Amino acid sequence: MQQDHPFVRDAFPDLVAELITLLETEGERELALHATDLRLVAMCDCGDDSCQSIRTAAHPKGQPYGEGHRCVPLLPEEGTLVLDVVNGRIMYIEVLDRRAMHNRLGARSRR
Numbered sequence: 001m002q003q004d005h006p007f008v009r010d011a012f013p014d015l016v017a018e019l020i021t022l023l024e025t026e027g028e029r030e031l032a033l034h035a036t037d038l039r040l041v042a043m044c045d046c047g048d049d050s051c052q053s054i055r056t057a058a059h060p061k062g063q064p065y066g067e068g069h070r071c072v073p074l075l076p077e078e079g080t081l082v083l084d085v086v087n088g089r090i091m092y093i094e095v096l097d098r099r100a101m102h103n104r105l106g107a108r109s110r111r
């Protein structure tokens, strides 16, 4: 059973709103709908200062996503946003070189 992780939209509402807009721009309507129910499973722990990526599904670390995986690069005004999608499910939101995001839920940040 998956743990009850908070919604990304509750922690980072601005990010989710931006994702939805960008996905709709890309014609990714299904993913745009899916973005509202993404769970914040973990923040990326790579330790890179420019990285604020979010894990949105449990996935064994270091394992390839395998079949059905695709990358969905978006075109934000700032930095880089790329989604890792496996069989229509968003697994990971890559957030690079962007202003610091503040978790509205007040959960512990990456460091």
Ligand SMILES: [Zn+2]
Pocket: 044, 045, 046, 047, 048, 051, 052, 053
């Ligand atoms: Zn990272």
